Amino acid sequence: MGSPGARTADQRETRAEGATVPGAGGGPGGVKSARRTVELIEAFARTHGWLSPSDLHVHMGFPRSSLHALLHTLLEAGWLELDAASGRYRLGVRALICGTAYLDRDPVVPYATEELEKIRGETGWTTHFARRNGGEVVYLETREAKRSTHLISRVGRTLPAHATALGKALLAELTQEEIAQLLPPELPALTEHTITDPEELYAACALTRERGYASEVEEGTEGVRCVAAVIPYRIPATDAISCSMPTGQATDTDAAEVGALLAETADALGRKLRRAGIR
Template sequence: MAGADANGAQVKSAVRTVELLEFFAGRPGMHTLAAVQEAVGYPKSSLYMLLRTLVELGWVETDATGTRYGIGVRALLVGTSYIDGDEVVAAARTTLDRLSDDTTETVHLARLDGTSVVYLATRQSQHHLRPFTRVGRRLPAHSTALGKALLATWDDEQVRRLLPESLPAVTERTITDRERLIEELGTVREQGYAVDREENTLGLRCFAVAIPYRTPARDALSCSVPAARLTPGHEQLIKDALFDARDRLTLATRRL
Protein backbone atom coordinates (compact mmCIF):
# COMPACT_ATOMS: atom_id res chain seq x y z
CA MET A 1 0.00 0.00 0.00
CA ALA A 2 2.87 2.33 0.78
CA GLY A 3 4.24 1.75 -2.70
CA ALA A 4 0.85 2.49 -4.21
CA ASP A 5 0.60 5.71 -2.20
CA ALA A 6 4.05 6.77 -3.38
CA ASN A 7 3.18 6.05 -7.01
CA GLY A 8 -0.09 7.94 -6.63
CA ALA A 9 1.75 10.94 -5.22
CA GLN A 10 4.18 10.86 -8.14
CA VAL A 11 1.35 10.78 -10.67
CA LYS A 12 -0.41 13.64 -8.86
CA SER A 13 2.78 15.68 -8.94
CA ALA A 14 3.15 15.02 -12.67
CA VAL A 15 -0.43 16.11 -13.33
CA ARG A 16 0.08 19.29 -11.34
CA THR A 17 3.30 20.03 -13.22
CA VAL A 18 1.56 19.74 -16.58
CA GLU A 19 -1.40 21.83 -15.40
CA LEU A 20 0.96 24.55 -14.19
CA LEU A 21 2.81 24.67 -17.50
CA GLU A 22 -0.51 24.85 -19.36
CA PHE A 23 -1.61 27.68 -17.06
CA PHE A 24 1.49 29.72 -17.91
CA ALA A 25 1.28 28.84 -21.61
CA GLY A 26 -2.28 30.15 -21.77
CA ARG A 27 -1.55 33.35 -19.81
CA PRO A 28 1.51 35.20 -21.11
CA GLY A 29 3.42 37.44 -18.75
CA MET A 30 4.42 37.13 -15.10
CA HIS A 31 2.09 36.13 -12.28
CA THR A 32 2.27 36.31 -8.49
CA LEU A 33 2.17 33.17 -6.39
CA ALA A 34 -1.24 34.25 -5.07
CA ALA A 35 -2.63 34.65 -8.59
CA VAL A 36 -1.34 31.25 -9.66
CA GLN A 37 -2.67 29.62 -6.50
CA GLU A 38 -6.11 31.15 -7.03
CA ALA A 39 -6.22 29.84 -10.61
CA VAL A 40 -5.00 26.28 -10.00
CA GLY A 41 -6.24 25.76 -6.44
CA TYR A 42 -3.20 23.89 -5.11
CA PRO A 43 -2.08 24.33 -1.47
CA LYS A 44 0.24 27.32 -1.40
CA SER A 45 3.13 25.48 0.25
CA SER A 46 3.21 22.62 -2.27
CA LEU A 47 2.64 25.04 -5.14
CA TYR A 48 5.63 27.11 -4.05
CA MET A 49 7.88 24.03 -3.88
CA LEU A 50 6.72 22.87 -7.31
CA LEU A 51 7.34 26.32 -8.80
CA ARG A 52 10.84 26.47 -7.29
CA THR A 53 11.63 23.06 -8.79
CA LEU A 54 10.40 24.16 -12.22
CA VAL A 55 12.43 27.38 -11.95
CA GLU A 56 15.58 25.38 -11.17
CA LEU A 57 14.93 23.15 -14.19
CA GLY A 58 14.25 26.11 -16.52
CA TRP A 59 10.57 25.35 -17.23
CA VAL A 60 9.43 28.40 -15.27
CA GLU A 61 11.12 31.78 -14.88
CA THR A 62 10.88 34.46 -12.19
CA ASP A 63 11.26 38.23 -12.34
CA ALA A 64 14.05 40.21 -10.64
CA THR A 65 12.20 40.12 -7.31
CA GLY A 66 11.72 36.36 -7.42
CA THR A 67 8.03 36.76 -6.58
CA ARG A 68 6.42 36.57 -10.02
CA TYR A 69 6.42 33.56 -12.34
CA GLY A 70 6.09 32.90 -16.06
CA ILE A 71 6.78 30.23 -18.67
CA GLY A 72 10.46 29.31 -19.10
CA VAL A 73 12.71 28.84 -22.09
CA ARG A 74 12.66 25.03 -21.92
CA ALA A 75 8.99 25.10 -22.90
CA LEU A 76 10.00 26.91 -26.08
CA LEU A 77 12.62 24.27 -26.84
CA VAL A 78 10.08 21.47 -26.49
CA GLY A 79 7.52 23.33 -28.59
CA THR A 80 10.09 23.96 -31.30
CA SER A 81 11.07 20.29 -31.36
CA TYR A 82 7.42 19.35 -31.92
CA ILE A 83 7.21 21.66 -34.94
CA ASP A 84 10.62 20.59 -36.28
CA GLY A 85 9.73 16.91 -36.06
CA ASP A 86 6.22 17.09 -37.49
CA GLU A 87 5.94 15.45 -40.91
CA VAL A 88 2.90 17.46 -41.98
CA VAL A 89 4.62 20.77 -41.20
CA ALA A 90 7.64 19.65 -43.23
CA ALA A 91 5.44 18.56 -46.13
CA ALA A 92 3.49 21.83 -46.04
CA ARG A 93 6.41 24.25 -46.37
CA THR A 94 6.41 24.47 -50.15
CA THR A 95 2.61 24.59 -50.25
CA LEU A 96 2.50 27.45 -47.73
CA ASP A 97 5.12 29.39 -49.68
CA ARG A 98 3.13 29.06 -52.89
CA LEU A 99 -0.18 29.85 -51.18
CA SER A 100 1.38 32.99 -49.72
CA ASP A 101 2.66 34.05 -53.16
CA ASP A 102 -0.66 33.30 -54.86
CA THR A 103 -2.81 35.23 -52.38
CA THR A 104 -0.30 37.85 -51.07
CA GLU A 105 -2.12 37.42 -47.72
CA THR A 106 -1.30 35.78 -44.39
CA VAL A 107 -1.68 32.00 -44.56
CA HIS A 108 -1.65 29.33 -41.85
CA LEU A 109 -1.42 25.64 -41.18
CA ALA A 110 -3.24 24.66 -37.98
CA ARG A 111 -4.24 21.53 -36.06
CA LEU A 112 -7.38 20.71 -34.11
CA ASP A 113 -6.64 20.13 -30.42
CA GLY A 114 -9.77 19.45 -28.42
CA THR A 115 -12.06 22.46 -28.83
CA SER A 116 -9.24 24.69 -30.13
CA VAL A 117 -7.02 25.06 -33.16
CA VAL A 118 -3.28 25.55 -32.76
CA TYR A 119 -1.12 27.28 -35.37
CA LEU A 120 1.71 25.05 -36.62
CA ALA A 121 3.10 27.28 -39.37
CA THR A 122 2.38 30.68 -40.85
CA ARG A 123 3.48 32.98 -43.67
CA GLN A 124 2.95 36.71 -43.19
CA SER A 125 1.07 38.92 -45.62
CA GLN A 126 3.00 41.00 -48.13
CA HIS A 127 0.79 44.01 -47.31
CA HIS A 128 1.40 46.69 -44.70
CA LEU A 129 -2.08 46.16 -43.22
CA ARG A 130 -1.98 42.56 -41.97
CA PRO A 131 -3.05 40.42 -39.01
CA PHE A 132 -0.57 39.46 -36.30
CA THR A 133 -0.12 35.71 -35.97
CA ARG A 134 2.40 33.38 -34.38
CA VAL A 135 3.17 29.68 -34.29
CA GLY A 136 1.71 28.07 -31.18
CA ARG A 137 -1.24 30.44 -30.94
CA ARG A 138 -4.41 28.69 -29.73
CA LEU A 139 -7.89 29.87 -30.77
CA PRO A 140 -11.41 28.50 -30.25
CA ALA A 141 -12.39 26.17 -33.07
CA HIS A 142 -15.96 27.45 -33.27
CA SER A 143 -14.90 31.06 -33.97
CA THR A 144 -12.33 30.34 -36.69
CA ALA A 145 -12.51 29.23 -40.30
CA LEU A 146 -9.77 26.69 -39.54
CA GLY A 147 -11.80 25.17 -36.73
CA LYS A 148 -15.02 25.10 -38.72
CA ALA A 149 -13.29 23.46 -41.69
CA LEU A 150 -12.01 20.72 -39.36
CA LEU A 151 -15.24 20.28 -37.38
CA ALA A 152 -17.11 19.86 -40.67
CA THR A 153 -15.21 16.59 -41.19
CA TRP A 154 -16.90 15.25 -38.02
CA ASP A 155 -20.52 14.13 -37.95
CA ASP A 156 -23.08 16.23 -36.10
CA GLU A 157 -23.26 13.95 -33.05
CA GLN A 158 -19.49 14.06 -32.61
CA VAL A 159 -19.65 17.86 -32.68
CA ARG A 160 -22.42 17.82 -30.06
CA ARG A 161 -20.31 15.65 -27.79
CA LEU A 162 -17.30 17.93 -28.22
CA LEU A 163 -18.88 21.36 -27.85
CA PRO A 164 -21.27 22.76 -25.22
CA GLU A 165 -24.70 24.07 -26.22
CA SER A 166 -23.63 27.66 -25.51
CA LEU A 167 -20.33 28.76 -27.05
CA PRO A 168 -18.25 31.71 -25.80
CA ALA A 169 -18.38 34.88 -27.87
CA VAL A 170 -14.99 36.11 -29.08
CA THR A 171 -16.50 39.03 -31.00
CA GLU A 172 -20.05 40.28 -31.48
CA ARG A 173 -20.20 38.17 -34.66
CA THR A 174 -19.16 34.83 -33.14
CA ILE A 175 -21.64 31.98 -33.50
CA THR A 176 -22.53 31.15 -29.90
CA ASP A 177 -25.28 28.55 -30.44
CA ARG A 178 -24.04 25.02 -31.10
CA GLU A 179 -26.98 24.06 -33.30
CA ARG A 180 -26.52 27.13 -35.45
CA LEU A 181 -22.85 26.22 -35.78
CA ILE A 182 -23.80 22.69 -36.81
CA GLU A 183 -26.04 24.13 -39.52
CA GLU A 184 -23.10 26.13 -40.84
CA LEU A 185 -20.90 23.04 -40.77
CA GLY A 186 -23.38 21.47 -43.19
CA THR A 187 -22.78 24.38 -45.56
CA VAL A 188 -19.02 23.95 -45.15
CA ARG A 189 -19.31 20.31 -46.20
CA GLU A 190 -21.29 21.28 -49.31
CA GLN A 191 -19.01 24.09 -50.50
CA GLY A 192 -15.70 22.56 -49.37
CA TYR A 193 -14.42 25.55 -47.43
CA ALA A 194 -15.19 27.46 -44.23
CA VAL A 195 -15.47 31.20 -43.61
CA ASP A 196 -14.79 33.28 -40.50
CA ARG A 197 -16.83 36.46 -40.92
CA GLU A 198 -15.04 38.60 -38.32
CA GLU A 199 -16.05 36.01 -35.72
CA ASN A 200 -12.62 35.84 -34.12
CA THR A 201 -11.23 39.31 -34.87
CA LEU A 202 -13.32 42.29 -35.93
CA GLY A 203 -12.17 43.63 -39.28
CA LEU A 204 -10.60 40.32 -40.31
CA ARG A 205 -12.08 37.61 -42.52
CA CYS A 206 -10.63 34.17 -43.01
CA PHE A 207 -11.15 31.24 -45.38
CA ALA A 208 -10.02 27.67 -44.67
CA VAL A 209 -9.97 24.13 -46.08
CA ALA A 210 -9.32 20.85 -44.27
CA ILE A 211 -6.52 18.54 -45.44
CA PRO A 212 -8.09 15.08 -45.87
CA TYR A 213 -5.03 12.88 -45.40
CA ARG A 214 -6.95 11.32 -42.48
CA THR A 215 -10.63 11.14 -41.48
CA PRO A 216 -11.76 13.09 -39.62
CA ALA A 217 -9.20 15.68 -40.63
CA ARG A 218 -6.92 17.17 -37.99
CA ASP A 219 -5.06 19.80 -40.06
CA ALA A 220 -6.28 22.71 -42.17
CA LEU A 221 -4.97 25.57 -44.29
CA SER A 222 -6.31 29.11 -44.11
CA CYS A 223 -5.91 32.58 -45.55
CA SER A 224 -6.69 35.72 -43.51
CA VAL A 225 -7.42 39.09 -45.07
CA PRO A 226 -8.59 42.45 -43.66
CA ALA A 227 -12.25 42.93 -44.55
CA ALA A 228 -11.46 46.39 -45.91
CA ARG A 229 -9.22 44.83 -48.59
CA LEU A 230 -11.48 41.96 -49.56
CA THR A 231 -13.15 42.35 -52.95
CA PRO A 232 -15.26 39.68 -54.69
CA GLY A 233 -12.44 39.05 -57.14
CA HIS A 234 -9.84 38.71 -54.40
CA GLU A 235 -12.14 36.39 -52.43
CA GLN A 236 -12.49 34.07 -55.42
CA LEU A 237 -8.72 34.10 -55.97
CA ILE A 238 -8.21 33.10 -52.31
CA LYS A 239 -10.71 30.23 -52.54
CA ASP A 240 -9.15 28.91 -55.74
CA ALA A 241 -5.66 29.13 -54.23
CA LEU A 242 -6.81 27.28 -51.09
CA PHE A 243 -8.37 24.47 -53.12
CA ASP A 244 -5.16 24.14 -55.13
CA ALA A 245 -3.07 24.16 -51.93
CA ARG A 246 -5.34 21.53 -50.35
CA ASP A 247 -4.90 19.21 -53.33
CA ARG A 248 -1.13 19.63 -53.38
CA LEU A 249 -0.75 19.07 -49.63
CA THR A 250 -3.10 16.08 -49.73
CA LEU A 251 -0.82 14.55 -52.35
CA ALA A 252 2.28 15.37 -50.33
CA THR A 253 0.85 13.74 -47.18
CA ARG A 254 -0.68 10.65 -48.81
CA ARG A 255 1.78 8.31 -47.04
CA LEU A 256 1.47 9.85 -43.57
Protein backbone atom coordinates (compact mmCIF):
# COMPACT_ATOMS: atom_id res chain seq x y z
CA MET A 1 0.00 0.00 0.00
CA GLY A 2 1.31 3.43 -0.91
CA SER A 3 1.98 6.22 1.56
CA PRO A 4 -0.67 8.85 2.41
CA GLY A 5 1.36 11.38 0.47
CA ALA A 6 1.41 9.16 -2.60
CA ARG A 7 -2.35 8.57 -2.36
CA THR A 8 -2.93 12.31 -2.13
CA ALA A 9 -0.84 12.89 -5.23
CA ASP A 10 -2.84 10.24 -7.07
CA GLN A 11 -6.07 11.88 -5.96
CA ARG A 12 -4.87 15.27 -7.20
CA GLU A 13 -3.95 13.73 -10.54
CA THR A 14 -7.33 12.02 -10.81
CA ARG A 15 -9.19 15.28 -10.19
CA ALA A 16 -7.05 16.96 -12.84
CA GLU A 17 -7.76 14.37 -15.54
CA GLY A 18 -10.16 16.69 -17.30
CA ALA A 19 -7.74 19.61 -17.32
CA THR A 20 -6.16 20.76 -20.54
CA VAL A 21 -2.45 20.61 -21.23
CA PRO A 22 -0.72 23.30 -23.29
CA GLY A 23 0.93 21.94 -26.40
CA ALA A 24 -1.15 18.75 -26.52
CA GLY A 25 -3.64 17.95 -29.25
CA GLY A 26 -7.01 19.64 -29.59
CA GLY A 27 -6.21 23.31 -30.07
CA PRO A 28 -4.58 25.37 -27.32
CA GLY A 29 -4.83 22.49 -24.85
CA GLY A 30 -5.44 18.74 -24.86
CA VAL A 31 -7.33 16.59 -22.35
CA LYS A 32 -4.78 14.91 -20.10
CA SER A 33 -6.63 11.60 -19.84
CA ALA A 34 -6.99 11.41 -23.63
CA ARG A 35 -3.30 12.13 -24.09
CA ARG A 36 -2.38 9.45 -21.56
CA THR A 37 -4.66 6.95 -23.29
CA VAL A 38 -2.86 7.53 -26.58
CA GLU A 39 0.56 7.27 -24.89
CA LEU A 40 -0.52 4.03 -23.22
CA ILE A 41 -1.66 2.45 -26.50
CA GLU A 42 1.59 3.51 -28.18
CA ALA A 43 3.61 1.99 -25.31
CA PHE A 44 1.90 -1.35 -25.92
CA ALA A 45 2.49 -0.99 -29.67
CA ARG A 46 6.25 -0.65 -29.05
CA THR A 47 6.35 -3.77 -26.87
CA HIS A 48 6.32 -7.34 -28.15
CA GLY A 49 5.47 -8.96 -24.81
CA TRP A 50 2.96 -8.47 -22.01
CA LEU A 51 3.13 -5.50 -19.62
CA SER A 52 2.03 -5.31 -16.01
CA PRO A 53 0.55 -2.22 -14.35
CA SER A 54 3.77 -1.97 -12.32
CA ASP A 55 5.88 -1.97 -15.52
CA LEU A 56 3.74 0.82 -16.96
CA HIS A 57 3.79 2.83 -13.73
CA VAL A 58 7.59 2.73 -13.58
CA HIS A 59 8.25 3.49 -17.25
CA MET A 60 5.46 5.98 -17.90
CA GLY A 61 5.09 7.66 -14.52
CA PHE A 62 1.29 7.67 -14.54
CA PRO A 63 -0.42 7.74 -11.11
CA ARG A 64 -1.55 4.21 -10.19
CA SER A 65 -5.21 5.16 -9.80
CA SER A 66 -5.34 6.82 -13.22
CA LEU A 67 -3.37 3.99 -14.80
CA HIS A 68 -5.69 1.27 -13.49
CA ALA A 69 -8.74 3.22 -14.67
CA LEU A 70 -7.28 3.61 -18.17
CA LEU A 71 -6.30 -0.06 -18.37
CA HIS A 72 -9.79 -1.15 -17.31
CA THR A 73 -11.42 1.14 -19.87
CA LEU A 74 -9.17 -0.03 -22.71
CA LEU A 75 -9.72 -3.67 -21.74
CA GLU A 76 -13.49 -3.27 -21.80
CA ALA A 77 -13.31 -1.55 -25.20
CA GLY A 78 -11.20 -4.34 -26.72
CA TRP A 79 -8.03 -2.28 -27.14
CA LEU A 80 -6.22 -4.49 -24.62
CA GLU A 81 -6.19 -8.16 -23.66
CA LEU A 82 -5.57 -9.40 -20.12
CA ASP A 83 -3.72 -12.53 -19.05
CA ALA A 84 -5.64 -13.33 -15.89
CA ALA A 85 -2.91 -15.61 -14.56
CA SER A 86 -0.18 -12.97 -14.58
CA GLY A 87 -2.25 -9.77 -14.49
CA ARG A 88 -0.38 -8.50 -17.56
CA TYR A 89 -1.78 -6.77 -20.64
CA ARG A 90 -1.07 -6.55 -24.36
CA LEU A 91 -2.74 -4.93 -27.36
CA GLY A 92 -6.17 -6.25 -28.26
CA VAL A 93 -7.90 -6.93 -31.54
CA ARG A 94 -9.46 -3.45 -31.68
CA ALA A 95 -6.04 -2.03 -32.54
CA LEU A 96 -5.86 -4.28 -35.60
CA ILE A 97 -9.39 -3.38 -36.68
CA CYS A 98 -8.63 0.35 -36.59
CA GLY A 99 -5.26 -0.10 -38.29
CA THR A 100 -6.86 -2.10 -41.10
CA ALA A 101 -9.52 0.60 -41.48
CA TYR A 102 -6.77 3.14 -42.13
CA LEU A 103 -5.40 1.02 -44.97
CA ASP A 104 -8.86 0.27 -46.37
CA ARG A 105 -9.64 3.99 -46.60
CA ASP A 106 -6.32 5.18 -48.01
CA PRO A 107 -6.80 5.90 -51.74
CA VAL A 108 -3.10 5.43 -52.56
CA VAL A 109 -2.76 1.84 -51.30
CA PRO A 110 -4.55 0.08 -54.21
CA TYR A 111 -2.45 1.96 -56.78
CA ALA A 112 0.78 1.27 -54.89
CA THR A 113 -0.07 -2.41 -54.39
CA GLU A 114 -0.58 -2.85 -58.13
CA GLU A 115 2.89 -1.44 -58.81
CA LEU A 116 4.48 -3.57 -56.08
CA GLU A 117 3.08 -6.65 -57.77
CA LYS A 118 4.54 -5.58 -61.11
CA ILE A 119 7.98 -4.81 -59.67
CA ARG A 120 8.08 -8.10 -57.78
CA GLY A 121 7.10 -9.93 -60.95
CA GLU A 122 9.84 -8.20 -62.96
CA THR A 123 12.65 -8.38 -60.41
CA GLY A 124 11.73 -11.38 -58.27
CA TRP A 125 12.57 -9.42 -55.09
CA THR A 126 10.43 -8.34 -52.13
CA THR A 127 8.74 -4.95 -52.56
CA HIS A 128 7.40 -2.42 -50.04
CA PHE A 129 5.24 0.69 -49.90
CA ALA A 130 5.76 3.01 -46.94
CA ARG A 131 4.90 6.45 -45.60
CA ARG A 132 7.01 8.79 -43.50
CA ASN A 133 5.63 9.62 -40.07
CA GLY A 134 7.94 12.15 -38.46
CA GLY A 135 11.38 10.57 -38.25
CA GLU A 136 10.11 7.05 -38.97
CA VAL A 137 8.79 5.14 -41.96
CA VAL A 138 5.62 3.07 -41.59
CA TYR A 139 5.16 0.06 -43.86
CA LEU A 140 1.69 0.11 -45.45
CA GLU A 141 2.06 -2.78 -47.91
CA THR A 142 4.53 -5.55 -48.67
CA ARG A 143 4.81 -8.18 -51.38
CA GLU A 144 7.27 -10.90 -50.43
CA ALA A 145 9.50 -12.47 -53.04
CA LYS A 146 8.01 -15.80 -54.10
CA ARG A 147 11.22 -17.57 -53.18
CA SER A 148 11.40 -15.85 -49.79
CA THR A 149 11.61 -18.05 -46.71
CA HIS A 150 10.46 -15.30 -44.35
CA LEU A 151 6.94 -14.49 -45.54
CA ILE A 152 6.41 -12.10 -42.62
CA SER A 153 4.28 -9.04 -43.33
CA ARG A 154 5.82 -5.73 -42.30
CA VAL A 155 2.52 -3.86 -42.61
CA GLY A 156 2.16 -1.48 -39.69
CA ARG A 157 5.77 -1.83 -38.60
CA THR A 158 8.03 1.20 -38.25
CA LEU A 159 11.75 1.78 -38.68
CA PRO A 160 13.93 4.89 -38.19
CA ALA A 161 14.04 6.84 -41.43
CA HIS A 162 17.82 7.29 -41.34
CA ALA A 163 18.39 3.51 -41.32
CA THR A 164 16.35 2.57 -44.39
CA ALA A 165 16.42 3.27 -48.12
CA LEU A 166 12.74 4.22 -47.89
CA GLY A 167 13.55 6.75 -45.20
CA LYS A 168 16.55 8.20 -47.00
CA ALA A 169 14.49 8.64 -50.16
CA LEU A 170 11.89 10.59 -48.19
CA LEU A 171 14.40 12.56 -46.11
CA ALA A 172 16.05 13.65 -49.37
CA GLU A 173 12.85 15.58 -50.09
CA LEU A 174 13.66 17.89 -47.17
CA THR A 175 16.31 20.52 -46.55
CA GLN A 176 19.25 19.77 -44.29
CA GLU A 177 17.74 22.02 -41.64
CA GLU A 178 14.41 20.18 -41.83
CA ILE A 179 16.14 16.83 -41.50
CA ALA A 180 18.08 18.02 -38.45
CA GLN A 181 14.87 19.20 -36.77
CA LEU A 182 13.11 15.94 -37.57
CA LEU A 183 15.67 13.41 -36.31
CA PRO A 184 17.11 12.92 -32.81
CA PRO A 185 20.54 14.43 -32.04
CA GLU A 186 22.01 10.92 -31.76
CA LEU A 187 21.02 8.54 -34.55
CA PRO A 188 20.53 4.99 -33.21
CA ALA A 189 22.28 2.11 -34.97
CA LEU A 190 20.19 -0.90 -35.99
CA THR A 191 23.27 -2.72 -37.30
CA GLU A 192 26.99 -2.03 -37.40
CA HIS A 193 26.45 -0.57 -40.89
CA THR A 194 23.77 1.99 -39.95
CA ILE A 195 24.67 5.61 -40.65
CA THR A 196 24.83 7.42 -37.30
CA ASP A 197 26.78 10.52 -38.38
CA PRO A 198 24.39 13.33 -39.46
CA GLU A 199 26.89 14.66 -41.99
CA GLU A 200 27.13 11.24 -43.62
CA LEU A 201 23.33 11.06 -43.71
CA TYR A 202 23.12 14.48 -45.40
CA ALA A 203 25.63 13.29 -48.01
CA ALA A 204 23.54 10.14 -48.63
CA CYS A 205 20.45 12.32 -49.13
CA ALA A 206 22.33 14.53 -51.59
CA LEU A 207 23.37 11.45 -53.58
CA THR A 208 19.76 10.26 -53.53
CA ARG A 209 18.57 13.55 -55.05
CA GLU A 210 21.25 13.33 -57.74
CA ARG A 211 20.55 9.79 -58.96
CA GLY A 212 16.80 9.63 -58.23
CA TYR A 213 16.74 6.73 -55.77
CA ALA A 214 18.12 5.84 -52.34
CA SER A 215 20.26 2.81 -51.52
CA GLU A 216 21.52 1.10 -48.39
CA VAL A 217 23.38 -2.12 -47.61
CA GLU A 218 22.66 -3.88 -44.29
CA GLU A 219 21.89 -0.60 -42.52
CA GLY A 220 18.43 -1.68 -41.40
CA THR A 221 18.77 -5.48 -41.47
CA GLU A 222 21.84 -7.70 -41.62
CA GLY A 223 22.07 -9.59 -44.88
CA VAL A 224 19.66 -7.31 -46.75
CA ARG A 225 20.26 -4.42 -49.16
CA CYS A 226 17.52 -2.10 -50.31
CA VAL A 227 16.80 0.59 -52.90
CA ALA A 228 13.86 3.01 -52.83
CA ALA A 229 12.26 5.92 -54.70
CA VAL A 230 9.67 8.50 -53.66
CA ILE A 231 6.23 8.73 -55.24
CA PRO A 232 6.02 12.39 -56.33
CA TYR A 233 2.40 13.33 -55.86
CA ARG A 234 2.83 15.52 -52.77
CA ILE A 235 5.33 18.24 -51.86
CA PRO A 236 7.35 17.22 -49.97
CA ALA A 237 6.80 13.55 -50.83
CA THR A 238 5.39 11.42 -48.02
CA ASP A 239 5.34 7.99 -49.70
CA ALA A 240 7.94 5.73 -51.29
CA ILE A 241 8.34 2.26 -52.76
CA SER A 242 11.32 -0.02 -52.28
CA CYS A 243 12.85 -3.35 -53.16
CA SER A 244 14.74 -5.57 -50.69
CA MET A 245 17.38 -8.02 -51.85
CA PRO A 246 19.63 -10.52 -50.04
CA THR A 247 23.19 -9.18 -50.12
CA GLY A 248 24.52 -12.56 -51.21
CA GLN A 249 22.27 -12.64 -54.27
CA ALA A 250 22.28 -9.03 -55.52
CA THR A 251 25.31 -7.10 -56.79
CA ASP A 252 25.82 -3.34 -56.93
CA THR A 253 24.86 -3.51 -60.61
CA ASP A 254 21.64 -5.37 -59.74
CA ALA A 255 20.78 -2.77 -57.12
CA ALA A 256 21.43 0.11 -59.54
CA GLU A 257 19.19 -1.46 -62.18
CA VAL A 258 16.37 -2.01 -59.69
CA GLY A 259 16.83 1.52 -58.32
CA ALA A 260 16.40 2.97 -61.81
CA LEU A 261 13.30 0.81 -62.32
CA LEU A 262 11.82 2.03 -59.02
CA ALA A 263 12.49 5.67 -59.91
CA GLU A 264 10.75 5.26 -63.25
CA THR A 265 7.82 3.34 -61.73
CA ALA A 266 7.38 5.78 -58.84
CA ASP A 267 7.41 8.76 -61.20
CA ALA A 268 4.70 7.18 -63.37
CA LEU A 269 2.68 6.28 -60.26
CA GLY A 270 2.90 9.89 -59.05
CA ARG A 271 1.47 11.12 -62.34
CA LYS A 272 -1.31 8.56 -62.15
CA LEU A 273 -2.25 9.65 -58.62
CA ARG A 274 -2.28 13.32 -59.57
CA ARG A 275 -4.51 12.61 -62.58
CA ALA A 276 -6.87 10.74 -60.23
CA GLY A 277 -7.05 13.84 -58.00
CA ILE A 278 -5.27 12.14 -55.09
CA ARG A 279 -3.17 14.49 -53.03
